[in-house]
Amino acid sequence: MNYDIELNANDSSVLETQYAFTQGDYGQIQFSIRVKADGAYVTNAQRAYIVFTLPNGYVVTGADMTKSVATYTYPFQGSELQVPGTIVADVKLVYTDGQMSSNKFSFICRYDPLHDKSFNAGPYISQLQQIVDDGQIKINYLQSLIEILQGEVGETGLTKNDLQSTRDPVAVGLKAIDAYLAQYMLIKGDLVNNALTTIAGVAPLDAAMGKTLQDQITTTNSNLTGLSSTVDSLSTDITSGIKPVTNRTANFVTDGTDYDTLSQPGWYYIYSTVHAPASNLGRVLVRVESIYVSGVWYTTQKAIELYSVGAIQPKVYERWVTNINDTFSWTSWIQTV
Template sequence: MNYDVILNANDSATLETQYAFTQGDYGQIQFSIRVKADGQYVTNAQRAFIVFSLSNGMIVTGADMPKSVATYTYVFQGNELQSPGKVVADVKLVYANGQISSNKFTFMCRFDPLADKSVPAAPYITLLQQIVDEGQEKINYLQALIDSIQGGIGSTTITRNDLQNTRNPVSAGTKAIDAQMAQYLLLKSDLVNNALATTAGVAPLDAAMGKTLQDQITNANSNLTVTQIDIAQYKNAAVVSTTSNCFARSDKYKVIIDIGLALISQSLSADNITIFTLPANIRPNLPVYFTLTATDSSISVNCSIKSDGSIVVSKTPSTAKYLSGQAIFFIGK
């Protein structure tokens, strides 16, 4: 989604935009930025980039922006939205003579709880798979030694030179394992087929446990899968005329309703008006209460989400207003 930003190089004030984004929106949001100087768009800058000042004090410097005539484009990469709150974006234009101009604007970053709970499980899968692979490798190694010994019994006499007292790899059928190595060998009874051990170095994990662990990881990953839908399609068009960034994000257990902007322009000063109706799969079991706030901060209205999916404002504004807000509730058992 594209957002236009027009900056004035002759104005030292920071441009306060009404744009608001949510953590996790990276790769989806693009700024189209133009800078005016003395009434004309700047086209002679050699390069341009943005320095983001986050609400937690962190500084994020973006890559150089591509330019088309006088328009610079920037797509969020992720770090820009790591901290909820107001973000100050400082657009730097660099000229051939070394001059650097600074032109600032702001936007809001909204908190998304799912962004912190949807971390991929890949590192855990890698570690568990490594344990399983190492156990299987040792079993295969011992079986090869046993097969080589059994194959030679009764046909060839084994001498001391045929014995091997190390774990160094050799060609199949050329060496037998020394009895002194028996203290280091794994027996089937040494394997553990559960995930209850708490002391390191006691026993290896049975390869059969790998499937159990993998099934648990697969199930956990499926529970963390997040589905996002645009709820603008479910608005009450008789009341809500315009929407922007209105989404429902859900996993197996919870739903986040994020109303970025909703213009309430009809049924003004009316009580208990439905503005959206959610689809059946993301409706709460019990009513959920939250607040919508006008983008100009002039009013806040109480809202509720009913078990039938209707999002109801207790009283609509007296004049047309853009409202925004967020609700979180649990679903399922």
């Protein structure tokens, strides 16, 4: 018998179908499942299967479902109905890009007192005899195993003197390990597979942690290499771009030189009206300074008049230029004195 299930990929709640089955119904029922996303049936899943969560907490993973266009079919195998109660089925759709969707529905499994406990009618004695015969076969098999083991180990039992309670080497086949040594023996459960332990002598490190540590070391070395390259580049920019003004000797420039061309740090002696601070200036002493801040060069000019017509006292002018994305722009002159 077929039961139709239609799920909504946009709804994260569990769809309660109210379908009820009985233990032992496997092989007789199946689900036909379709999933809608944004109003359209999903047809592009590469793989589909169901994970069943039983009332006792057990989890049963079903085989991959067969697909026909947008319908996925799942026949019950048996273990899905091993525990009575409400069962939650989680339909997993796996796509080619690795993504997975999860859509859940529930159904009810009813208790069957005869499930896996019944047999066909027949003579009672013959059935009982069959059980006895089966048990005898198992007993004979176990007895043969005992005889084989006795032949390999020997029939002589161990005594206290046969026990070894130290790590001292002995010849093969002469001693057995005393239970006293158990407190010093390392078992798998003692291994620690993390880098969080801070107390010495508590537990040994699992060998699997070695790859994790090596990967972290490799990543750190790679990051340090990139950081070193960045520091070298920044150092080159700084050392090649910043030129501190240590020379107090003024550079005489040609009369009529444009003030805008004085962008290199230093002192300049100039007579010019091109982009000058004022039109009536005579000889002017110009100091140029540059500083590199957060990826941007800032250049300033300070012009000190040495002689001008009608001047009572020297005047001082300042302006600056910024370099943003290799575009220079001078500000207007400001008289500061």
